[in-house]
Amino acid sequence: MALYVMKFGGSSVGDIERMQRVAKRIIEKQDEGHQCVVVVSAMGDTTDDLIDQARLLNPNPPAREMDMLMTVGEQISIAMLSMAIHHQGREAVSFTGWQAGFETETEHGRARIVDIRPAKVLNALDAGKIVIVAGFQGTTADGEITTFGRGGSDTTAVALAAAIQADTCEIYTDVDGIYSTDPRIVKCARKLNEISYDEMLELANLGAAVLHPRAVEYAKHNNVRLVVRSSFNYNEGTVVKEEASMEQGAVVSGIAYDKNVARITIRGVNDLPGVLAKMFGELASAKIDVDIIVQSGVMNGKADFSFTVSLEDRLGALNVIENIGGELPYEEVTSEVDLVKVSIVGAGMVSHPGVAAQMFKAISDQGVSIKMVSTSEIKVSCVIEAGKLNDVVSALHTAYGLDTEEQAFVGGPQDRR
Amino acid sequence: MALYVMKFGGSSVGDIERMQRVAKRIIEKQDEGHQCVVVVSAMGDTTDDLIDQARLLNPNPPAREMDMLMTVGEQISIAMLSMAIHHQGREAVSFTGWQAGFETETEHGRARIVDIRPAKVLNALDAGKIVIVAGFQGTTADGEITTFGRGGSDTTAVALAAAIQADTCEIYTDVDGIYSTDPRIVKCARKLNEISYDEMLELANLGAAVLHPRAVEYAKHNNVRLVVRSSFNYNEGTVVKEEASMEQGAVVSGIAYDKNVARITIRGVNDLPGVLAKMFGELASAKIDVDIIVQSGVMNGKADFSFTVSLEDRLGALNVIENIGGELPYEEVTSEVDLVKVSIVGAGMVSHPGVAAQMFKAISDQGVSIKMVSTSEIKVSCVIEAGKLNDVVSALHTAYGLDTEEQAFVGGPQDRR
Numbered sequence: 001m002a003l004y005v006m007k008f009g010g011s012s013v014g015d016i017e018r019m020q021r022v023a024k025r026i027i028e029k030q031d032e033g034h035q036c037v038v039v040v041s042a043m044g045d046t047t048d049d050l051i052d053q054a055r056l057l058n059p060n061p062p063a064r065e066m067d068m069l070m071t072v073g074e075q076i077s078i079a080m081l082s083m084a085i086h087h088q089g090r091e092a093v094s095f096t097g098w099q100a101g102f103e104t105e106t107e108h109g110r111a112r113i114v115d116i117r118p119a120k121v122l123n124a125l126d127a128g129k130i131v132i133v134a135g136f137q138g139t140t141a142d143g144e145i146t147t148f149g150r151g152g153s154d155t156t157a158v159a160l161a162a163a164i165q166a167d168t169c170e171i172y173t174d175v176d177g178i179y180s181t182d183p184r185i186v187k188c189a190r191k192l193n194e195i196s197y198d199e200m201l202e203l204a205n206l207g208a209a210v211l212h213p214r215a216v217e218y219a220k221h222n223n224v225r226l227v228v229r230s231s232f233n234y235n236e237g238t239v240v241k242e243e244a245s246m247e248q249g250a251v252v253s254g255i256a257y258d259k260n261v262a263r264i265t266i267r268g269v270n271d272l273p274g275v276l277a278k279m280f281g282e283l284a285s286a287k288i289d290v291d292i293i294v295q296s297g298v299m300n301g302k303a304d305f306s307f308t309v310s311l312e313d314r315l316g317a318l319n320v321i322e323n324i325g326g327e328l329p330y331e332e333v334t335s336e337v338d339l340v341k342v343s344i345v346g347a348g349m350v351s352h353p354g355v356a357a358q359m360f361k362a363i364s365d366q367g368v369s370i371k372m373v374s375t376s377e378i379k380v381s382c383v384i385e386a387g388k389l390n391d392v393v394s395a396l397h398t399a400y401g402l403d404t405e406e407q408a409f410v411g412g413p414q415d416r417r
Numbered sequence: 418m419a420l421y422v423m424k425f426g427g428s429s430v431g432d433i434e435r436m437q438r439v440a441k442r443i444i445e446k447q448d449e450g451h452q453c454v455v456v457v458s459a460m461g462d463t464t465d466d467l468i469d470q471a472r473l474l475n476p477n478p479p480a481r482e483m484d485m486l487m488t489v490g491e492q493i494s495i496a497m498l499s500m501a502i503h504h505q506g507r508e509a510v511s512f513t514g515w516q517a518g519f520e521t522e523t524e525h526g527r528a529r530i531v532d533i534r535p536a537k538v539l540n541a542l543d544a545g546k547i548v549i550v551a552g553f554q555g556t557t558a559d560g561e562i563t564t565f566g567r568g569g570s571d572t573t574a575v576a577l578a579a580a581i582q583a584d585t586c587e588i589y590t591d592v593d594g595i596y597s598t599d600p601r602i603v604k605c606a607r608k609l610n611e612i613s614y615d616e617m618l619e620l621a622n623l624g625a626a627v628l629h630p631r632a633v634e635y636a637k638h639n640n641v642r643l644v645v646r647s648s649f650n651y652n653e654g655t656v657v658k659e660e661a662s663m664e665q666g667a668v669v670s671g672i673a674y675d676k677n678v679a680r681i682t683i684r685g686v687n688d689l690p691g692v693l694a695k696m697f698g699e700l701a702s703a704k705i706d707v708d709i710i711v712q713s714g715v716m717n718g719k720a721d722f723s724f725t726v727s728l729e730d731r732l733g734a735l736n737v738i739e740n741i742g743g744e745l746p747y748e749e750v751t752s753e754v755d756l757v758k759v760s761i762v763g764a765g766m767v768s769h770p771g772v773a774a775q776m777f778k779a780i781s782d783q784g785v786s787i788k789m790v791s792t793s794e795i796k797v798s799c800v801i802e803a804g805k806l807n808d809v810v811s812a813l814h815t816a817y818g819l820d821t822e823e824q825a826f827v828g829g830p831q832d833r834r
Contacts, residue, residue, distance in 0.1 A: 053433070054497060057497055057501045059504075060504075061503065062503055065503070066496075068495065069492075069497065069500075075488075080470065082485070083471055083478040086478065086482070093481070096562070
């Protein structure tokens with residue numbers, strides 16, 4: 001007998017029929033002799049519909065009240081799933097975030113978990129019941145209702161798995177697992193049998209939208225065995241764990257990309273000490289996340305540098321730079337869109353020199369110029385023009401020996417909550 | 418400065434525009450210098466829609482999970498109303514039942530309140546905020562989510578008014594107040610300026626579906642000043658309080674009726690001691706509420722008697738009687754539908770003999786025979802054939818001098834939660 005946490009996203013419980021199928025799937029797990037704790041997201045478009053209604057009343061609603069509103073989406077799901085399980089003849093009991101013991105910080109809309117007191121969950125398991133927990137939500141020590149933000153249900157599942165010492169946390173989604181790259185771009189993408197937390201973290205952060213980075217971090221920190229698999233079939237999925245065996249000696253495990261990239265370039269900045277600190281300090285104060293930063297060599301006491309931000313933050317970043325122009329004189333600031341960041345990720349990279357060079361060559365062989373480069377121990381990222389994305393990803397996938405002969409299963413839109 | 422509890426039912430917050438109007442109404446009350454705690458029901462059909470969905474998954478869902486599901490209706494309302502108030506420039510804060518401190522018994526679907534600990538409500542009021550509380554819901558001492566059943570939001574409002582010692586509890590509905598009878602039947606029905614708790618209780622129990630009886634009981638027990646008024650205009654409404662001044666010397670305050678009546682008649686029962694106790698004990702065990710009971714005189718050691726139950730309980734009651742036929746022999750059991758119970762209610766009745774006789778005469782003048790009679794200190798009820806209901810109610814309304822010249826405002830369907 002093992003203890004499983006099973007997480008189903010919004011599209012897996014998107015309608016009555018899918019809800020029934022999920023109930024059946026859970027019962028099968030119990031029939032195999034296991035204990036099941038299930039985490040669900042809001043059904044399909046429930047949350048979006050609620051948000052649309054709210055905006056009609058208040059285009060700029062308080063975050064606290066948005067949390068009050070949005071948490072009902074998961075509460076509907078848990079009640080419905082419990083009913084479906086009862087209808088199939090098993091005992092189930094549903095819990096909201098606070099009932100399951102999720103205590104969070106006070107930041108509405110993106111609260112972090114500070115503690116989990118899963119007494120009700122454990123008691124219900126001891127009583128032989130299937131436990132269903134609302135994802136994405138908790139309460140503060142003061143009893144205020146909070147949500148975790150995007151990917152919150154993944155985090156609920158992983159954190160709960162850690163708190164109740166589950167043997168495995170299964171993330172059910174609409175794809176078969178983690179792929180070597182986006183199967184919508186590269187038909188011969190390879191489903192990975194195993195991947196390390198660190199690799200997954202890079203892939204998650206880079207927009208391979210199957211698992212939320214925060215959930216992966218949580219899993220790594222608490223050493224939770226994660227399995228990403230399809231809710232539509234019984235294929236094995238991808239195991240995410242501390243040390244993945246390098247599959248077939250591949251140095252690079254996957255190719256990721258991120259289209260949400262804008263570049264800001266500042267030319268002719270006086271090369272004074274503290275200029276960078278000042279500039280990026282101001283950006284941080286404005287809650288603008290800066291990703292890649294590149295500074296050119298200094299010429300005549302002046303430097304050029306550029307950095308990337310998300311598309312939403314482009315105007316905000318320009319605004320910050322323009323406002324500090326008086327204090328930190330520069331000649332010109334420009335911004336650029338229609339860019340994409342392509343990355344190769346692989347734990348084996350550390351011990352294999354020349355991996356980055358191979359990437360640069362594969363990209364330039366496509367006639368594409370590299371605008372920025374950034375590296376970490378297990379990742380190399382290049383910013384290129386967006387139009388060539390598919391060609392570059394395919395070329396890299398081939399170059400690192402990742403192509404398979406089987407065609408990947410490509411599901412519908414991803415569950416993102 | 419006074420402290421108000423204002424309760425708005427589902428039809429008062431049924432769409433975006435109505436929600437905005439309710440927000441405005443609350444702000445006007447605050448502008449008059451008062452503190453406001455608002456109780457709301459689920460918006461329009463939200464709850465019914467959720468129930469319909471649930472039945473698709475499980476025609477017979479567990480009561481606990483139904484409570485989990487149904488409480489989201491009010492949670493949506495409170496969040497939306499708070500957002501609407503914020504949009505109109507005021508501070509509001511919404512609380513679910515458990516946040517507002519409602520502790521209940523464990524009976525799902527019809528839990529009774531055992532305690533209210535309104536610390537969060539009082540703190541928010543002290544901070545100058547408008548407080549919005551979800552009606553109809555609470556949690557048990559174990560943290561299980563419960564609902565109060567029909568009329569539950571009225572009960573939330575009254576109980577909260579008692580707990581925070583509000584000056585007045587206003588029940589906003591879609592009619593102008595409590596009428597001397599149903600204005601849909603009698604166009605010249607009179608809106609009452611005042612009514613006593615006991616009279617209201619009789620009217621509420623008799624199907625004048627504006628205030629739930631449980632809420633009235635709670636108000637009487639805790640001496641909460643209640644006002645029933647329209648959410649669509651600024652008319653004064655009806656004050657419900659301990660001792661109402663008798664309006665224009667009227668002995669009868671109102672005429673109520675109840676169409677949900679079936680009569681069971683048992684003939685030729687051996688007149689043994691304990692027969693009635695046995696029979697009604699069995700009905701009570703089967704959770705069948707018996708209303709009027711009439712026993713005829715005994716002849717040759719055998720008695721006939723009849724009683725009324727709700728239409729839903731008719732078959733169940735027949736079943737109980739047939740099952741105990743062996744133990745308590747009788748000659749025949751029959752049931753009758755197409756009946757209605759008409760009642761006159763008035764605190765002044767006690768000191769005015771002849772009120773009942775006047776009722777019987779008014780009914781027989783309509784060529785209608787009276788099938789059963791039941792009386793209390795402030796009420797006389799007669800069961801008659803349903804077809805003559807309107808004629809009888811109109812005749813009684815005239816007979817007791819209740820007709821007015823103004824035509825009553827008749828709203829839409831009542832808020833029933």
